[in-house]
Amino acid sequence: MKRGYLGLWSILVLTFLLFITASSFDSINICGLELKTSGMYDRLIQVDEVKVSGDTVQIDNDDTFKRQPVDTTAQNILFIGDSMLEGLSPRLAAYAKENGHKMNTVIWYSSTSNVWGECDTLKTFIRRFKPTYVFICLGANELFVKDIVKKRDKYVKTMLSQIGDIPYLWIGPPNWKEDTGINDLIAANAKPGCFFLSNGMHFDRAKDGAHPTRSSAVQWMDSVVRWMPENCAHPIRLNIPQEKTAKPQRVVVLQPKR
């Protein structure tokens, strides 16, 4: 190989090997600076058959929970989660507007359960907005995390403990591939009737292949709402709105954590 090519090729090979080696770690901490790693290693070694990696989760939720009647009072809704809220939040806001509820949204881009669980951001927003009902949509950025139970169980628990006794509904991530256990993990931790499994639903995806399109997200939210009266532990009044989407009272956007 000619010298010029050899020099460039060796730069590319060295860089590639460095990053593929680094990707076998979740992140690397250098002098307090957390360096993210790429997902290359995981993509290569993931095994399809493994549904839940790490410790197994015992789903001991009692399906025969006592369902509350539909609460027709006006609610103060807080909707938190990752970028999936871009599509879901305007539709839920339309429901809120139609039914006389107030609604605030907190979108934390690229967030995961550990991002929320290792800080008191959720608690802060609960204190600030004083919600009577919390919707969560989180987990899309953790679909392929190895040893998920070991790594994320405590954070999911922390999040739910921050919500405390406020009625909530956790909307599961819209899987585009089988996950390594995040859905099971959330289902195991959430109270009965407080988890909506989105896995298995069909979505029209945006160009990134992950996010549902805006109209598909509207249908997704509609499905959640249709599911609630019969299956949710704390159903609230959510009559079909006349408007397709609406604006929440306030949208707080948090940048990805670095």
Next chain:
Amino acid sequence: MQLQDIFSNLMELLSYDATAPMIFSSGLFWFLFILFMPIYAVLKNRRWQMLVFVVAFSLYFYYKSSGLFFLLLVCTSLLDWILSRVLVKLDSKGAKKACVAASIITSLSILGYFKYANFFLWNWNQMVEGNFQPLDIILPVGISFYTFQSISYIVDVYKGRVAPTRTWLEYLFFLSFFPALVAGPIVRADYFLPQVEQNSRPKREEIYLGFWMIILGIIKKAIIADYISQYNDLIFSSPTGYSGFESLMGVIGYTMQIYCDFSGYSDMAIGIALIMGFKLSPNFNFPYKSKNLTEFWRRWHISLSSWLRDYLYIPLGGNRKGTIRTYVNNFLTMLIGGLWHGAAWKFVFWGGMHGVGLAVHKASKPLLDKIPNIYPVKLLSWTVTIIYVSLLWVFFRAESWTDSWLIIKNIFTNFSVAHIAAFLEVRYVWCIMMAVIILSHAMPRRWYDKMGEMFVNSNWLIKTLIFIIVVQFVIQFMSEDVAPFIYFQF
């Protein structure tokens, strides 16, 4: 974990996945390029073997993005090549024209079916108040780019500007050349084919200059454009959900995003081609420095605007048929240029408004030329141009007419300076990114050349370190998934 699992995952990664087209900023591309390079280096001097190898790689590259549609590319190229060979052997002008027409009609029919069939059906149903059921058509990636290349080739052969390639392989190499295949720059046969014939080895400086361009492209596309898009998307997905100031920032952000996204991808394409020993003409030349719309279109997507000029505007009569016809030709060219970007009225409107802007500029040029070219005038010209261009990007980006107007209305009716401090505090990374791109746009061209020269002459370790730092930045700022390239859809 067994080897067969790794092998099976690798096979899955290498197979066609409609949701994960291969783009230059993806890890998979660089993995394959590492395998490609040593073989290419060895074969570079053996012209025919090199051609076969690059064509095979290009077709695989296209397969990875568009599946079996690579066969469509193969068939189109075969038909074009046969027609071009037949064309030069014919004596009758009418027969020659028939060959050109056959090639162009075939290319445009394929493009029309895949890209515009649903658009026309939808409009037809709107007119007759029918029940529109969209056809299940998948748009092959990059079809707009290679269709234009194929048209320019047959026209150039007809006009005698370029000789038809001796073999189909050479033509397929030209049409499927992977650096420019899916998103341009639109390569012109008269510029590219002599390089294929010559097949000269790149110098060491050219290889590293290509690498430098790739690094610049990665910074623009994978770091800046992908990051700032997160905020911009939010504004465009909820047009009335934000204050006027935030909407304004979203519009400015998208103006910069589309430039970084597209010019970054072009830089990578040009850089990869340069490493391979082929020069592609530049596609961008600091377009937001333009002081009028005519200048903007000489600096923005140069390969498309020059193609439209040479194969549409001039054949329509250009400026040779009087003032009114010049304006009309200009307007029609831009209208079609708009439609080229996508099968939707918003693109037609965007193109049409640029046509109007160009016509107004041309009409007022005699008057404008009388104004002294002093600094305040330059500043005013630049301001008017950038505002016009940015406002038109709103129509280009927004989902619908209503959204476009809502965003613009929101800027003017819901604007408050009170939001500025909070915005700077919460979105400081976005602001830093924007500052970087605005400042880099303001830098003189010679600074870039100097930086490129310094990089080329730096030692191996420095180059490696720079590349590692840039890749780490990409990972650090990456959103949940690699953002698709905006111009992919065209």
